[in-house]
Amino acid sequence: MASVxxxxxxxxxxxxxLNPDRRRVARRAxxxxxxxxxxxxxxxRESSAYPGTGLVLTIYDDLVIAYxxxxxxxxxxxxxxxxxxxxxxx
Amino acid sequence: MVQAQIIPxxxxxxxxxxxxxxxxxxxxxxxxxxxxxxxxxxxxxxAVGLAREIEAQVIxxxxxxxxxxxxxxxxRDADQIARGFGLLAMTMDQMRRRVLAGSWSIPEVFDVVRAxxxxxxxxxxxxSTLLDRLRVxxxxxxxxxxxxxxxxxxxxxxxxxxxxxxxxxxxPRGVRIAELPDVDG
Numbered sequence: 001m002a003s004v005x006x007x008x009x010x011x012x013x014x015x016x017x018l019n020p021d022r023r024r025v026a027r028r029a030x031x032x033x034x035x036x037x038x039x040x041x042x043x044x045r046e047s048s049a050y051p052g053t054g055l056v057l058t059i060y061d062d063l064v065i066a067y068x069x070x071x072x073x074x075x076x077x078x079x080x081x082x083x084x085x086x087x088x089x090x
Numbered sequence: 091m092v093q094a095q096i097i098p099x100x101x102x103x104x105x106x107x108x109x110x111x112x113x114x115x116x117x118x119x120x121x122x123x124x125x126x127x128x129x130x131x132x133x134x135x136x137a138v139g140l141a142r143e144i145e146a147q148v149i150x151x152x153x154x155x156x157x158x159x160x161x162x163x164x165x166r167d168a169d170q171i172a173r174g175f176g177l178l179a180m181t182m183d184q185m186r187r188r189v190l191a192g193s194w195s196i197p198e199v200f201d202v203v204r205a206x207x208x209x210x211x212x213x214x215x216x217x218s219t220l221l222d223r224l225r226v227x228x229x230x231x232x233x234x235x236x237x238x239x240x241x242x243x244x245x246x247x248x249x250x251x252x253x254x255x256x257x258x259x260x261x262p263r264g265v266r267i268a269e270l271p272d273v274d275g
Contacts, residue, residue: 010169010255011265032152042232043152045239055262059238061153066252069263074265077255080248085238086155 014079020071022063026079029060037074059085097221100140104214104227107133111207121244123189123196128171130203131182134175134210141172144220147228157227164227167220174213178206 018026037048037056044058047066054069055077062085066078112131114126145168148161185202188194242248255262 010263012270015270027270029153030270032149034267036150040150042150043235044192045235047243055241057239058152059154059235059242061158062155064242064248066255068263068264073266075262075266077174077262077264078248078252080251084243 001042011078018079018081022081025029025061026063026065029063029065029079030056030076032060033058034074034078036046037069062086096143097225098138100137100214100217100221103133103136103140103224104218107137107210107214111203114203117196120189120196123199124186127182127186127189127199127203130184130210131179134179134182137213138172138179138274141168141175141217141220144168144217146226147224151228151231154238156234157231160227161231164220164223167216171213171216171220174209177252178210178213181206 015023015026033044038044039056043060044056046059047055056067056069058065058067059082062082062084063084064078065076067074067076069075081090107130114123114130115125116125117123136213145165148165148168151157151161153161181202185194185199189196189199254262
């Protein structure tokens with residue numbers, strides 16, 4: 001899918017692909033991440049897949065979000081809706 | 091986990107609060123009553139801090155889908171307990187000022203403090219129950235996230251797509267939250 005938002009399109013395309021309800025959830029998730037972006041070992045975890053980039057993965061509701069920390073700046077890379085993460089943990 | 095640090099402090103605060111109440115019942119002079127009220131208010135403020143720490147921990151867990159509504163309730167409970175203790179501490183401060191100003195007699199103060207102490211006991215019970223729930227839900231959240239992250243990290247398609255978010259120079263091509271389109275845009 002070609003980016004409709006310019007050259008930094010990956011995350012925007014992902015975001016655009018969500019339905020409006022999920023987009024609202026995603027916005028909540030992003031605000032939650034920005035309020036405390038460090039990987040805390042519970043819901044936000046550093047990925048070992050991309051060394052040197054400070055890539056962090058987080059799972060919020062049924063969304064998986066990838067972002068990097070560039071100094072004080074949070075850059076969001078990918079968001080994906082994942083219904084397969086709904087597991088019964090009780 | 092933060093609850094491991096909070097539990098002993100909460101127990102210690104509860105015991106200190108009970109001791110302070112018992113000591114307060116033995117107070118006779120204005121100075122003793124004033125000191126007792128100050129101590130009770132201090133312990134209730136400590137309990138506010140504990141409830142706020144629980145609330146912060148619940149927020150840290152984010153929103154694990156199977157536990158989301160349970161965590162919402164816990165966050166609300168922690169907030170209510172914190173507010174309750176805050177009001178109690180404020181009442182203690184007000185009574186202390188009245189005792190110092192001589193506008194309330196000591197028996198009048200005792201009546202109010204006994205009523206407030208019952209409420210305080212109830213809040214401590216709720217705090218203790220919330221800590222138990224936090225321990226259980228925390229373990230469940232950890233299990234859920236462990237499994238979910240392992241699932242994602244092993245997902246080849248996800249990783250391939252994620253690579254597209256990095257330029258040929260290896261730099262991430264991410265966006266800031268401010269650059270996102272409107273919800274309906």
